[in-house]
Amino acid sequence: MPPRKKARVGKRTPKSGDEGETASSPKERAGAKRKAATSVDTGGKRPDSPGVSQYCHWLMKSEPESRFENGVDVKFGIEDLKALPNQTGCWDGVRNYQARNFMRQMKEGQLAFFYHSNCKEPGMAGIMKIVKEAYVDHTQFDKKDVHYDASSKPDNPKWSMVDVQYQRMLKRFLPLSELKKYHLQHRAKGGPLKDMALFTRARLSVQPLTAEEFDFVLSLENKEPL
């Protein structure tokens, strides 16, 4: 298994299906109640079977600059992912239910933006691919780990992670400030970034993008900075 990275709250997760799935937080349940039947928002997605839709593009945040949490540096930027064997790493350390649930929805082969957060210039740095679907995040049981969770038991793990592989850098870094201009513009007059989670759910570290959002953001790498 690849080394780990440091995702903050919403960072890294375990596997599918049965395990853990039943352990939903009060928040998740509340959310489910509010909305409809699933934890999946109705944002944009790709129908898989009748009545079910799911996302197929993602944004995952990590911090590219050194920051110490309990004496451990949580820095993990896209260059760090690229430097790993096979340019692949596990996205461990996610300790937020919504972020975890999104990771559990990820399918092998799907693409995600690598977003640099909590740094000088926050924004989209590059693209990675999901190469292994959700499985148990071992760091939840490691007392030495920054993201150790004493409340999670091995026979019913709470947290999951996926493996991601570096694909490429964006042709140019897309700063949050620029994305925000488009977001505001689109919110006023309509456009693909109108409801982008990056702005409407700012603190979520693993978030879905609709195909329209993903394509629009990607198209910006060929444009002049706004």
Add this chain to the structure above:
DNA sequence: GCCAACGTTGGC
């Protein structure tokens, strides 16, 4: 380093 927004915890 500040602090607004928001997620989590725990008493009742």
Add this chain to the structure above:
DNA sequence: GCCAACGTTGGC
């Protein structure tokens, strides 16, 4: 099941 207190995220 409500909600106040508390903790964390992450832009600025």
